[in-house]
Amino acid sequence: MPKTRETIFKLSDHYNPLPKQRQFHESPAKYKVYMGGVGSGKTTALVWEALFNSLETPNNYGLVGRFTYPELRDTTMFEFFNICPDALIKEYSKTEHRVVLFNGSTIIFRHLEEPDKLKSLNLGWFGIDEMTEIPEPVFLMLQSRIRKKDVGRRVGFGVTNPEGHDWVYQKFWVQHKNDPDYLAIRAPTPENIHLPKDYVEDLIKSFPEHWRKRYIEGDPSAFAGQIISDWDERIHVIPAFNPPPEWPRTVVLDHGTNNPTAVSWFAVHPEGFKVYYKEHYESGQIIDYHAKAIYRINGADSINAWIADPAIFNKTLQDPRRGLHSVADEYAEHGLHFAQGDNDVKSGIQKLLDNFKVWEQLRNPWTQKQGSPKIFICDNCEAAILEIPQYRWKETRLGTKYGQTRPEEPEKRNDHTVDNIRYFLMSDPQPARAAKDKYRPFGARDDRVWDVLEKRSKLNSRMHSALRNLMR
Numbered sequence: 001m002p003k004t005r006e007t008i009f010k011l012s013d014h015y016n017p018l019p020k021q022r023q024f025h026e027s028p029a030k031y032k033v034y035m036g037g038v039g040s041g042k043t044t045a046l047v048w049e050a051l052f053n054s055l056e057t058p059n060n061y062g063l064v065g066r067f068t069y070p071e072l073r074d075t076t077m078f079e080f081f082n083i084c085p086d087a088l089i090k091e092y093s094k095t096e097h098r099v100v101l102f103n104g105s106t107i108i109f110r111h112l113e114e115p116d117k118l119k120s121l122n123l124g125w126f127g128i129d130e131m132t133e134i135p136e137p138v139f140l141m142l143q144s145r146i147r148k149k150d151v152g153r154r155v156g157f158g159v160t161n162p163e164g165h166d167w168v169y170q171k172f173w174v175q176h177k178n179d180p181d182y183l184a185i186r187a188p189t190p191e192n193i194h195l196p197k198d199y200v201e202d203l204i205k206s207f208p209e210h211w212r213k214r215y216i217e218g219d220p221s222a223f224a225g226q227i228i229s230d231w232d233e234r235i236h237v238i239p240a241f242n243p244p245p246e247w248p249r250t251v252v253l254d255h256g257t258n259n260p261t262a263v264s265w266f267a268v269h270p271e272g273f274k275v276y277y278k279e280h281y282e283s284g285q286i287i288d289y290h291a292k293a294i295y296r297i298n299g300a301d302s303i304n305a306w307i308a309d310p311a312i313f314n315k316t317l318q319d320p321r322r323g324l325h326s327v328a329d330e331y332a333e334h335g336l337h338f339a340q341g342d343n344d345v346k347s348g349i350q351k352l353l354d355n356f357k358v359w360e361q362l363r364n365p366w367t368q369k370q371g372s373p374k375i376f377i378c379d380n381c382e383a384a385i386l387e388i389p390q391y392r393w394k395e396t397r398l399g400t401k402y403g404q405t406r407p408e409e410p411e412k413r414n415d416h417t418v419d420n421i422r423y424f425l426m427s428d429p430q431p432a433r434a435a436k437d438k439y440r441p442f443g444a445r446d447d448r449v450w451d452v453l454e455k456r457s458k459l460n461s462r463m464h465s466a467l468r469n470l471m472r
Contacts, residue, residue: 036187341423
């Protein structure tokens with residue numbers, strides 16, 4: 001009998017992964033997501049991760065899915081068969097959307113619009129194309145399906161464009177950011193060296209800023225309507241510390257009944273920079289609980305100002321002992337006396353934008369590098385770090401028959417700590433007077449402007465005083 005000629009399959013003939021793709025494949029994490037810009041190699045990473053899991057264990061059984069069937073058929077499956085070497089495929093059933101590899105492993109392709117149809121599956125792995133398209137319950141359903149026995153590793157993975165602070169961001173970047181079972185990889189478009197040279201340049205010229213962040217930089221925190229678009233954790237977040245006692249301090253309260261109660265502590269650096277340095281953030285608790293938490297967290301800090309959302313001063317509560325009273329009255333009974341915050345939202349948003357902007361003429365007081373925002377968030381303040389980049393505008397709609405749109409206003413969701421920052425900034429916080437004379441955040445020209453304005457204010461005051469004396 002003639003000998004059967006063996007075919008040697010050499011992976012490097014078919015796939016030379018980019019650095020981020022290699023990191024994705026080599027990670028031992030049980031759940032991982034490859035989030036990248038357009039042209040960053042997402043689909044290629046998905047296909048090869050599916051093949052690697054199928055080749056690693058003979059007779060494995062895995063699923064490649066996408067939310068709708070047309071996209072699964074026209075994009076995901078098309079790319080799979082375009083990428084997968086023919087030598088690996090033993091058989092393909094077009095009617096059942098099933099591929100069997102030469103080692104007996106099976107890959108099925110399914111749309112994910114009806115997750116109940118997945119309940120009977122026993123999977124060794126699953127992979128999702130454009131993970132941000134699917135609701136989180138679909139991901140949870142697939143997690144419950146990776147139960148195949150005699151499989152070395154049971155894993156779930158996905159690839160996607162970033163879509164802002166959705167469930168994928170919350171799960172992989174926030175909830176499980178320090179969990180070794182979860183991996184999130186950010187893959188910017190320019191890192192794909194195989195793209196045409198002018199491809200990225202054309203995208204940068206064509207895309208608006210939030211599109212560039214999402215679809216070129218692969219930034220998971222960027223989305224349309226984001227108010228504080230200058231937010232960057234690498235710049236605005238600093239290591240936690242307790243400010244020196246001479247720095248003026250402010251506590252701001254945003255009380256919630258159904259929503260969380262957020263309490264934020266701020267201090268002012270001698271050069272005028274603001275620091276959000278600790279917080280209390282919890283829902284489902286009574287005022288007595290929050291008051292005790294405020295005392296415990298505040299400790300020995302000397303607070304210069306206590307400010308609260310003006311809504312808590314409305315006398316909307318009533319009981320036989322207190323009569324008609326407000327939430328502020330109940331906090332006062334615990335010895336916490338708050339002043340009403342300035343709720344001019346438009347002015348407050350301008351203050352936010354001014355303080356979070358990175359000013360080239362300012363030197364960062366922590367890194368001593370040129371270019372700095374005016375406000376920093378300590379890394380122990382997780383609620384603020386989560387909510388600041390989520391702060392967004394309401395969608396504008398046609399409001400009248402004349403086609404006018406509603407005034408710009410923020411969406412009232414996940415904004416409790418941001419409201420606290422807004423109230424704090426509207427209170428015009430200042431550094432300690434003695435320290436202010438010693439430290440100047442701006443250059444000499446600005447100092448002179450400030451000096452001139454201060455002298456003019458004093459001169460006007462004397463003139464008005466003299467006029468009042470003459471009129472007596």
